[in-house]
Amino acid sequence: MRPLVATIDSAALKHNLAIVRRHAPRSRVLAVIKANAYGHGLMRAAAALSEADGFALLELEDAVRLREAGFRQRIVLLEGFFDPGELPVLLKHGLATVVHNMEQVAALDALPDGAKLDVLLKVNSGMNRLGLAPSEYPHALERLQRNTRVGGITLMTHFANADEARGVAWQIERMQRLPGYDSLPRTLANSAAILRYPETHGDWVRPGIMLYGCSPFPEGAGGDDGLKPAMTLESSIIAVQELKPGDALGYGSSFRAERGMRVGVVACGYADGYPRHAPTGTPVMVAGRMTRTLGRVSMDMLCADLTAMQKAGVGSRVILWGEGVPVERVAEAAGTVGYQLLSALAPRVRIVER
Numbered sequence: 616m617r618p619l620v621a622t623i624d625s626a627a628l629k630h631n632l633a634i635v636r637r638h639a640p641r642s643r644v645l646a647v648i649k650a651n652a653y654g655h656g657l658m659r660a661a662a663a664l665s666e667a668d669g670f671a672l673l674e675l676e677d678a679v680r681l682r683e684a685g686f687r688q689r690i691v692l693l694e695g696f697f698d699p700g701e702l703p704v705l706l707k708h709g710l711a712t713v714v715h716n717m718e719q720v721a722a723l724d725a726l727p728d729g730a731k732l733d734v735l736l737k738v739n740s741g742m743n744r745l746g747l748a749p750s751e752y753p754h755a756l757e758r759l760q761r762n763t764r765v766g767g768i769t770l771m772t773h774f775a776n777a778d779e780a781r782g783v784a785w786q787i788e789r790m791q792r793l794p795g796y797d798s799l800p801r802t803l804a805n806s807a808a809i810l811r812y813p814e815t816h817g818d819w820v821r822p823g824i825m826l827y828g829c830s831p832f833p834e835g836a837g838g839d840d841g842l843k844p845a846m847t848l849e850s851s852i853i854a855v856q857e858l859k860p861g862d863a864l865g866y867g868s869s870f871r872a873e874r875g876m877r878v879g880v881v882a883c884g885y886a887d888g889y890p891r892h893a894p895t896g897t898p899v900m901v902a903g904r905m906t907r908t909l910g911r912v913s914m915d916m917l918c919a920d921l922t923a924m925q926k927a928g929v930g931s932r933v934i935l936w937g938e939g940v941p942v943e944r945v946a947e948a949a950g951t952v953g954y955q956l957l958s959a960l961a962p963r964v965r966i967v968e969r
């Protein structure tokens with residue numbers, strides 16, 4: 616069997632949920648499990664996070680799967696319904712929906728008698744992605760409050776800069792001016808705001824990345840906040856090459872040995888979700904020691920420098936990211952973020968649970 620495997624640590628998921636609660640003790644936790652739980656597997660992550668007060672994701676079919684598997688807590692569709700024809704499914708399964716545009720507000724007028732649909736009314740407080748303009752919001756709120764088929768209404772927004780210097784105050788100021796800010800339940804905080812801005816916690820917090828043990832901050836590492844990586848991507852050395860001075864390595868011959876080198880070929884490539892743009896020097900662990908990648912990442916393989924590791928060879932264990940190799944640092948080397956690496960784990964990678 617190909618040695619590449621992603622190990623998912625359920626205990627780490629539970630641990631990270633406990634860290635969310637420690638930071639936001641008075642808030643309920645809406646665990647964000649979109650994108651196949653950031654690559655960790657939807658049902659597996661939901662089971663590990665079953666103590667969460669709710670789950671948030673995008674696909675209606677996945678929400679239904681959670682209900683059918685017996686999850687009873689709140690389930691929220693983060694982009695709302697895409698077509699009014701989906702509303703009977705939301706009602707049947709007791710799903711809550713984000714409402715972020717006037718078309719969705721209007722569609723709720725046609726809910727059937729006896730319906731009680733919980734909604735999260737999302738305001739665009741400056742990110743300019745999803746949400747009603749603050750000027751549209753009072754009208755939308757009134758219309759939803761008049762609609763007897765709408766159940767609970769939670770006020771929602773999303774922060775654009777919670778992970779960087781600009782911060783959240785400018786967006787909170789816009790939210791505080793809205794009618795209902797103090798009287799309606801509200802949900803504002805993603806992982807970065809949970810960790811950095813207690814004033815944003817409100818009634819529901821919405822952690823995503825931190826549940827998986829990865830830092831939301833570009834220069835951070837999950838360990839700084841006591842988080843544990845929930846995914847470890849590991850493989851083995853499947854071949855060793857001895858390079859002479861001047862020998863080139865891999866596609867494009869982009870790496871050339873200046874002296875004699877030992878190179879380990881690792882069974883993991885970009886078709887597994889490892890970033891193709893990771894340059895020579897990206898951190899990787901072989902046989903328990905940190906070393907670096909060499910040359911271009913190819914579809915199914917990449918290369919690790921074993922020059923200073925004479926004992927490492929075919930069969931040596933390689934950690935691409937996870938325990939001992941922060942996914943944040945691999946992402947940083949490749950010019951991306953841990954979010955992308957985790958959620959882009961390819962379906963062909965075998966997943967085992969610990």
Ligand SMILES: *Cc1c(COP(=O)(O)O)cnc(C)c1O
Nearest residue numbers: 647773805806821822823824831
């Ligand atoms: C993805 C997402 C989150 C979680 O964000 P993290 O940075 O992963 O914590 C929260 N809220 C909304 C609306 C999202 O789309």
